[in-house]
Amino acid sequence: MSTAIKMKLKIANIGKALLGAALCAGSLLIWQVAHAERLKDLASIQGVRQNQLIGYGLVVGLDGSGDQTTQTPFTVQSVVSMLQSLGVNLPPGTSLQLKNVAAVMVTASLPAFSQPGQTLDVTVSSMGNAKSLRGGTLVMTPLKGADGQIYAIAQGNVLVGGVGAAASGSKAQINHLSVGRISSGATVERAVPSSLGQGEMIYLELNDTDFSTASRVVEAVNRRFGPETAAAQDGRVIRVRAPQSSDQRVAFLGALESINVTPAQTNAKVILNARTGSVVMNQAVTLDSCAVSHGNLSVVINTEPVISQPAPMSGGQTVVTSASQIDIKKEPGQVLLLKGGTSLADVVKALNAIGATPQDLLAILQAMKAAGSLRAELEII
Known part of the structure; x- marks a missing residue:
């Protein structure tokens, strides 16, 4: 075999080895990227949270599937109170037999930074013995927070994702009929104060307490924004220095949430x-x-x-x-x-x-x- 042919074979083998090494390095890189997660999926910003709202109201316009007033007296009391607030005074001793009204609990979540005028989705759940809320309308219901303040007002047509029918003791039902939902059924009336723009520090809270993940987050943030930008307060809370201007702070938080961090291996x-x-x-x-x-x-x-x-005729039982x-x-x-x-x-x-x-x-x-x-x-x- 000539020297030129041997040189060509050696070059070909070296090329194959380099290609294999490149493929191995590429697969390792893909594995690392696939296991890296965005910081917004691993942690949340302290102060940016939802607030739960709750209210008690009435659903009217039901087709005979409302509460049985003999077993749910609070429904009758609520109707009488609502009528009095509207200027309708019933004679004393009036017995109401209501079939088209149901007492319900209304729940919603108030997102962070919600402002008056924005709308929320609400869930309407029967609390009496109503057979169905299908086709009903929720009358104006104030939604309160844990502090007792009104933060939203709910009203609208209830959408129930089910149907049912009953006759002569037989009954057929698809899905749940005593819970419905109203899309954009509540209007925000009060904003929740936020402390995000106060002070030069913001705090990241990991979803799970892990010292290794906390240290990796600190390293990734300091690598992206410079030394001493982030410091771990404990295994869950990370202190980050952010710009003072609100515009710059929002841009900073957007860049902060997009950082890729490889979390530590979870406990078995x-x-x-x-x-x-x-x-x-x-x-x-x-x-x-x-x-x-x-x-x-x-x-x-x-x-x-x-x-x-x-x-027979024995007298026994x-x-x-x-x-x-x-x-x-x-x-x-x-x-x-x-x-x-x-x-x-x-x-x-x-x-x-x-x-x-x-x-x-x-x-x-x-x-x-x-x-x-x-x-x-x-x-x-």
Whole structure:
């Protein structure tokens, strides 16, 4: 083989190696970018929050599906009070039989920086025994905050995402009929004071307390805006120096929220829902080698009535008794060796090898945690 051909082969091999290294570097870069999150998804700005509003009102115009006044006297009292405020005085002792009115609770969320005149979506929920709120209209209802002040006024036609019909004891219903929603049904009347523009410092609050993530956020902010711009106050709150001008501060916060930060790895955790049997675990869960044996024990009790009929003309009485049959079944359990797993896929594969139901898996995971083979925190909800 000539020297020129050998040189060409060497150059080709070097090119392939460089291309492979570039592809590896590119895949690593993609992995890092894919796992980085915006700061606005990891933290919130202190003082920028929603406020819950609540109010009590009446929905009128129902097609006979309102509250039964004999069982919900507060509906009648509310109607009488509303009529008196409108200048209608009923004679004493008047008995109202209302079928087209329902007492409801109205709830809404007041976003941060909301100003008078803006509109909000409201949720209307029946608090009596109304059959349906479909086709009803919410009359003017003040919405109050936790301090008792009125921040919005709600009124409008209620939209219910369901339908139902009943006749002769039969009933058919689709979705929920006692809760509806009014789009842009409330008008803001009072603004909530905000302390965002006061002082030279703003505070970021992480969604989850984590010292590693807090330090990474500080490094990313200082890298973007300069040294000593951010400092961690603790594992959750980060103090950031911001411009004094409101215009510059808004632009600064917009740039701050768009910073990409790679959060620290979360704690290994397994969530157990004892009511539904659901088991959810994150990627940090690992498993040490252990042996598991599990068997099911079922007890079935079957009771049937037994009637003792006396002979004719004997003067005896018919006696009804019951005979019970108890059946106990115990399924044998095999001892299975579960090998240690360092990834979530290994853990799932090992748990599937047990062949237990989700309800059985709750007890097995608790026993594995007590034995020290499950490297995760158990949380029962």
